[in-house]
Amino acid sequence: MPELPEVEEYGRYFTRHALNRTIKRVDVRDERILGIVRKDAFTRRLRGRAFTHVRRHGKHLFVQAGTTWLHLHFGMTGDLLFYRDAAETPRFARVIFDFNDGSHLAFDDMRLFGVVDLIDDPDTFIAEHRLGRDPLDPKFKAADFRKLIAKRRGGIKALLMSQDFVAGLGNLYVDEILYETGIHPRRSAEKIKDLDAIYTTMRKIVRKPNRKLPRDEGELCPKCGGTIKRAVVAGRTTYFCGGHQR
DNA sequence: TTCCATGTTCCGCA
DNA sequence: TTGCGGAACATGGA
Numbered sequence A: 001m002p003e004l005p006e007v008e009e010y011g012r013y014f015t016r017h018a019l020n021r022t023i024k025r026v027d028v029r030d031e032r033i034l035g036i037v038r039k040d041a042f043t044r045r046l047r048g049r050a051f052t053h054v055r056r057h058g059k060h061l062f063v064q065a066g067t068t069w070l071h072l073h074f075g076m077t078g079d080l081l082f083y084r085d086a087a088e089t090p091r092f093a094r095v096i097f098d099f100n101d102g103s104h105l106a107f108d109d110m111r112l113f114g115v116v117d118l119i120d121d122p123d124t125f126i127a128e129h130r131l132g133r134d135p136l137d138p139k140f141k142a143a144d145f146r147k148l149i150a151k152r153r154g155g156i157k158a159l160l161m162s163q164d165f166v167a168g169l170g171n172l173y174v175d176e177i178l179y180e181t182g183i184h185p186r187r188s189a190e191k192i193k194d195l196d197a198i199y200t201t202m203r204k205i206v207r208k209p210n211r212k213l214p215r216d217e218g219e220l221c222p223k224c225g226g227t228i229k230r231a232v233v234a235g236r237t238t239y240f241c242g243g244h245q246r
Numbered sequence B: 001t002t003c004c005a006t007g008t009t010c011c012g013c014a
Numbered sequence C: 001t002t003g004c005g006g007a008a009c010a011t012g013g014a
Helices: A004-018 A039-046 A122-128 A142-150 A156-161 A171-181 A195-207
Strands: A023-028 A053-057 A060-065 A068-073 A078-083 A093-099 A104-109 A115-119 A228-233 A236-241
Touching: A004 A053, A004 A060, A004 A078, A004 A104, A004 A195, A023 A039, A039 A068, A039 A115, A053 A122, A060 A122, A068 A078, A068 A122, A115 A122, A142 A195, A156 A171, A156 A195, A156 A236, A171 A195, A171 A236
Parallel strands: none
Antiparallel strands: A023 A093, A053 A060, A060 A068, A068 A115, A078 A104, A093 A104, A228 A236
């Protein structure tokens, strides 16, 4: 379930379990999960090393291992699992790291939309892929958000989901932000007055998701009693309240 | 069997 | 140049 808050949690999970253990063996079970790097290079460059430091930007996780960085993207169904007993190997493990102490870390991904790769430098990656600011970055202020949005036009939902605008928001959290702020997902960004409310709500939800938006068409809105509607906006199934979201 | 899925990218069109 | 809709990717679950 990977949007920013989930990827942040994977980062903490990685830090808690898989740092500073020597990598004894790298098992690439399905090469389709790899990005640029080929299987033999991937294995060779990590074997004997240890992961030392985890960094996240938007939905991307970067883990330092000597002079290289492991890059993880979770796609729709990516997951991370640390375990000691090989019998616990998850069903769709695509890459498994075996550590010297007998423990394992698996990247599990049923649909294979995720990516496991090696990169030289996260900052270069972020720049090259034109990723926007991370909502959890303490230096990302309301004034920065206002400046950014002033340069853009188009529907607010599509904009908030654009990783080059702000990195890390996906379908569910954008719906949540618009529900909380009472904004219709198709409203033009340039017509929104209260940008600070979006900024504040975005930061709040990404820190502590509340998942209050009902995801059933026809249900009554707990906020205003309006009817929950379902539509396709920016190419994604969207739930919003026909009552208070304008 | 059919539809749908918390993501990204590429293409054609306006 | 920007934004948008649609399709593609791969696979299982309801």
